[in-house]
Amino acid sequence: MNLSAIRELYKEPDCSHNAKKEADACPRPTPGKAAGGCSFDGAYISLGPIADCAHVVHGPSGCIANTWNNRGSLSSGPSLFRTAFTTDLDNNDVVFGGEKKLFKAVRKIIDKHRPPAVFVYQTCVTAMIGDDIDALCKAVSEKTGTPVIPVDSPGFTGTKNFGNRLAGDAVLRHVIGTMEPATPHPFNVNLIGEFNIAGELWAMLPYFDELGIRLICSLSGDARYHQVAMMHRAQVNMMVCSRALLNVARSMKEKYGTPYFEGSFYGADNTSRALIKIAELMGDPALLGKTKQLCEREKERIAPSLENLRARLAGKKVLLYTGGVKSWSIVGALQELGMTVIATGTRKSTEEDKERIRGLMGDDATMISEGNPRKLLEVFRKQNADILMAGGRNQYTALKARIPFVDVNQERHLPFTGFNGHVRLAGAVADAIENPVFAMTREPSPFGGI
Amino acid sequence: MKQPKKNVTVNPLRLSQPSGAALAFLGIKGCIPLWHGVQGCTAFAKILFIQHFREPMPFQTTALTQTSVVMGGEENIFEAVENIKKDARCLGILTTGVAETNGADMERMAREISRKFPGLPTAVVNTPDFEGTLETGWVKACRSALASFAKKRAMPRKLQCAVFAGPYVTPGEVEWISDAIVMYGLRSVIFPDLGDSLYGRLLKNDYYACASGGTTLEEIATLADSAFVISIGSSMKEIAGKFADGSGIPAEHFEHLSDVREIDRFFTLLGEKSGIEAPMKIVRQREHLMDAMLDAQFYFHGRTACVAGDHDFIKRWGAAMEGIGAKALRFSSIQDGECPFGDLENFKGFAEANGADLLIGNSHVADLADETGRAVVRAGIPVYDRFGETQSVRIGYEGLAKLYMDCANALMERPPLRAVPYKSTLQETLR
Numbered sequence: 001m002n003l004s005a006i007r008e009l010y011k012e013p014d015c016s017h018n019a020k021k022e023a024d025a026c027p028r029p030t031p032g033k034a035a036g037g038c039s040f041d042g043a044y045i046s047l048g049p050i051a052d053c054a055h056v057v058h059g060p061s062g063c064i065a066n067t068w069n070n071r072g073s074l075s076s077g078p079s080l081f082r083t084a085f086t087t088d089l090d091n092n093d094v095v096f097g098g099e100k101k102l103f104k105a106v107r108k109i110i111d112k113h114r115p116p117a118v119f120v121y122q123t124c125v126t127a128m129i130g131d132d133i134d135a136l137c138k139a140v141s142e143k144t145g146t147p148v149i150p151v152d153s154p155g156f157t158g159t160k161n162f163g164n165r166l167a168g169d170a171v172l173r174h175v176i177g178t179m180e181p182a183t184p185h186p187f188n189v190n191l192i193g194e195f196n197i198a199g200e201l202w203a204m205l206p207y208f209d210e211l212g213i214r215l216i217c218s219l220s221g222d223a224r225y226h227q228v229a230m231m232h233r234a235q236v237n238m239m240v241c242s243r244a245l246l247n248v249a250r251s252m253k254e255k256y257g258t259p260y261f262e263g264s265f266y267g268a269d270n271t272s273r274a275l276i277k278i279a280e281l282m283g284d285p286a287l288l289g290k291t292k293q294l295c296e297r298e299k300e301r302i303a304p305s306l307e308n309l310r311a312r313l314a315g316k317k318v319l320l321y322t323g324g325v326k327s328w329s330i331v332g333a334l335q336e337l338g339m340t341v342i343a344t345g346t347r348k349s350t351e352e353d354k355e356r357i358r359g360l361m362g363d364d365a366t367m368i369s370e371g372n373p374r375k376l377l378e379v380f381r382k383q384n385a386d387i388l389m390a391g392g393r394n395q396y397t398a399l400k401a402r403i404p405f406v407d408v409n410q411e412r413h414l415p416f417t418g419f420n421g422h423v424r425l426a427g428a429v430a431d432a433i434e435n436p437v438f439a440m441t442r443e444p445s446p447f448g449g450i
Numbered sequence: 451m452k453q454p455k456k457n458v459t460v461n462p463l464r465l466s467q468p469s470g471a472a473l474a475f476l477g478i479k480g481c482i483p484l485w486h487g488v489q490g491c492t493a494f495a496k497i498l499f500i501q502h503f504r505e506p507m508p509f510q511t512t513a514l515t516q517t518s519v520v521m522g523g524e525e526n527i528f529e530a531v532e533n534i535k536k537d538a539r540c541l542g543i544l545t546t547g548v549a550e551t552n553g554a555d556m557e558r559m560a561r562e563i564s565r566k567f568p569g570l571p572t573a574v575v576n577t578p579d580f581e582g583t584l585e586t587g588w589v590k591a592c593r594s595a596l597a598s599f600a601k602k603r604a605m606p607r608k609l610q611c612a613v614f615a616g617p618y619v620t621p622g623e624v625e626w627i628s629d630a631i632v633m634y635g636l637r638s639v640i641f642p643d644l645g646d647s648l649y650g651r652l653l654k655n656d657y658y659a660c661a662s663g664g665t666t667l668e669e670i671a672t673l674a675d676s677a678f679v680i681s682i683g684s685s686m687k688e689i690a691g692k693f694a695d696g697s698g699i700p701a702e703h704f705e706h707l708s709d710v711r712e713i714d715r716f717f718t719l720l721g722e723k724s725g726i727e728a729p730m731k732i733v734r735q736r737e738h739l740m741d742a743m744l745d746a747q748f749y750f751h752g753r754t755a756c757v758a759g760d761h762d763f764i765k766r767w768g769a770a771m772e773g774i775g776a777k778a779l780r781f782s783s784i785q786d787g788e789c790p791f792g793d794l795e796n797f798k799g800f801a802e803a804n805g806a807d808l809l810i811g812n813s814h815v816a817d818l819a820d821e822t823g824r825a826v827v828r829a830g831i832p833v834y835d836r837f838g839e840t841q842s843v844r845i846g847y848e849g850l851a852k853l854y855m856d857c858a859n860a861l862m863e864r865p866p867l868r869a870v871p872y873k874s875t876l877q878e879t880l881r
Contacts, residue, residue: 033661038694075871076871076872151832198869199869199870200869202870202871203869203872205872205874205877208874209876213876214874227877229881230880329521399745400741407748423650427752428752431775432751436775437771437774437775438744440710440773441740445714445736445737446714446717446728447728447732447733448733
């Protein structure tokens with residue numbers, strides 16, 4: 001990808017960082033203070049869950065060998081996406097170029113696995129040695145008849161968030177709009193940024209079926225290639241708990257006129273709001289009525305279990321440290337349970353996210369923009385919190401400090417979406433807070449030491 | 451807890467009382483457990499323990515027949531003793547259901563044997579298999595062996611600690627307890643010592659007709675000379691307490707060494723008795739346990755563990771599970787206070803009704819877990835479908851950490867934590 005194309009992507013017009021002309025829109029990572037993944041990471045995790053495709057990383061081993069198949073994105077069918085393919089460059093490849101190797105690799109994969117498509121990810125080294133993956137993908141594609149999609153995502157282009165955008169750009173350019181649904185359906189929706197972690201998509205799908213809303217594609221949890229290719233046929237795009245793929249929603253609005261909104265399936269209220277919003281955007285009063293009924297019914301159904309949990313959780317204080325949209329969507333879910341969120345992390349949140357946080361937590365809401373463990377523990381202790389909810393990276397920060405912890409990021413094991421998910425989330429929080437291990441480990445050892 | 455009387459037991463959980471007595475006698479070096487019963491009584495228990503311990507079992511039987519049952523069976527005892535006396539340092543004679551139904555008078559038998567076979571110390575015990583369980587048989591045999599083999603306090607041994615261990619302390623754990631005591635510069639006499647006899651070691655002799663290891667008669671004779679008594683497992687509390695009182699020495703009881711508090715108390719006691727500070731190794735192992743518990747506790751949130759077995763067993767595992775925040779439900783092999791009890795058919799229903807995530811018990815319980823798709827950790831007796839149960843150490847800081855890892859791994863492997871895939875019918879219409 002040339003520099004101007006990258007610049008173009010930096011200028012995501014719907015991103016509020018850009019709207020506010022913030023200097024740190026898609027900020028450059030600070031040497032010595034950076035903690036997140038790179039653009040390649042962001043691109044690979046955005047598209048990697050497309051289950052029936054082969055995902056080939058064109059680069060040296062460090063790009064994928066260390067971390068393959070370690071995320072909780074689940075598939076209901078094919079498992080090819082869990083296989084890590086890489087050209088695993090060596091010295092010679094760096095000197096003489098890796099194109100041939102990549103060409104052979106992709107052909108071999110197509111011969112052996114017959115995937116509907118192959119995604120090829122460019123990395124720093126292959127970009128630096130000048131491998132032209134665009135041309136190469138085109139060539140293999142023509143030769144084999146299988147779509148081969150270049151994802152131009154060298155890590156040095158920026159942050160993980162920017163990598164999400166690079167991935168979005170790749171599907172916009174090469175995939176969306178290339179296939180048509182076999183049968184028409186009146187109501188179609190896409191969930192953009194839903195990764196089916198721990199089966200969270202599956203927790204929502206039965207509701208869509210019940211309402212008669214067809215999910216065309218969840219980008220990209222439990223997705224299939226043809227679903228991505230048909231995304232343009234949805235009447236509504238929902239950006240789920242992540243603005244990372246915002247460029248997909250925005251471009252589709254421009255290109256196909258598909259309206260989009262940001263919503264969340266965390267918490268019963270958020271879930272209801274999101275479902276109702278989808279129905280509203282479909283513009284069908286009957287559907288809207290049906291959706292409202294469903295939400296009422298589900299809320300009533302879970303009310304008794306929530307009541308129990310509320311009694312266990314009332315007044316408990318949470319320190320929430322998670323990215324982007326979750327910084328407000330989970331706040332709402334926790335407040336519904338009678339908990340107080342003493343602070344929330346906003347490292348990856350937009351101005352809009354922060355606005356919503358203020359709406360939920362008041363103007364003096366504590367926002368933590370910097371996620372170093374020392375800072376987190378300091379806030380936790382100062383505010384006398386009961387539990388830290390964050391991503392896996394901070395799990396052991398919490399545990400070493402004998403602090404109850406619930407994982408709300410991609411490594412979590414329980415689906416927290418939807419109505420049942422809300423009960424599950426509440427249960428997980430209550431169980432963590434009440435676990436006797438924390439009190440015990442805080443007591444001094446009879447033999448000195450800890 | 452009351453349970454309607456069942457006319458048919460389906461897949462028994464309870465092991466027979468004489469098998470527990472025979473096992474206890476195997477913890478005495480040179481002892482031959484002599485089963486007073488039909489040869490089948492012995493053979494079945496022999497197979498059970500051979501499969502579990504992966505060791506030969508030097509059990510003998512009075513081999514009652516139809517005629518000898520009619521005649522009272524006493525001659526069979528004498529004949530058996532006559533035949534095995536050359537191989538045994540001592541005898542442990544235990545009765546079975548058939549001998550008890552026959553009305554065997556074991557007290558008189560004991561007197562007769564000591565008259566007829568002087569120099570062959572013998573303990574007798576009444577263990578009909580129509581009552582009790584492995585654990586009660588173990589306790590009865592221990593009581594009898596103490597009464598028969600122990601001596602009055604004579605020469606106090608300031609550094610000696612007497613340990614009375616219950617049947618669900620594995621041979622590996624017995625060894626661990628001994629090591630721990632030695633680490634504090636003390637000497638332990640463990641009674642009965644299954645660690646020495648059944649840990650599984652290749653010895654010089656290729657055949658042993660009696661227990662190849664265990665507490666020696668000489669050691670048993672010095673039990674009362676110990677500086678203090680430790681009992682482990684609630685089954686041993688009473689006899690250890692009485693023995694200590696009778697000998698005028700202090701006793702400390704541990705229900706188990708499977709939660710942090712009890713282990714803390716154990717090492718604190720050793721520290722007090724020896725005047726030695728906790729070794730760095732212990733301090734570090736405790737630090738590791740704390741860390742391991744914090745790491746593993748996620749897998750126990752809101753999870754229910756059902757433990758099936760004898761009293762000591764369900765107590766120690768129940769405590770371990772509660773220590774890490776799981777809900778622990780204990781299911782006893784016999785009627786026992788407030789605890790639900792029954793056979794494995796009952797246990798299956800119990801586990802289902804309570805939505806058990808993890809089952810803990812012997813290999814039969816493991817089969818049940820497989821059948822119902824639940825996570826399982828094998829422990830107790832018998833474990834015949836895994837190696838290493840005999841040597842396993844799940845007590846102490848290090849052992850408890852291992853226990854939690856095992857349980858967390860078992861829970862991780864089983865589906866309940868994972869979501870069930872949902873296929874949208876509408877989405878199918880895309881293609």
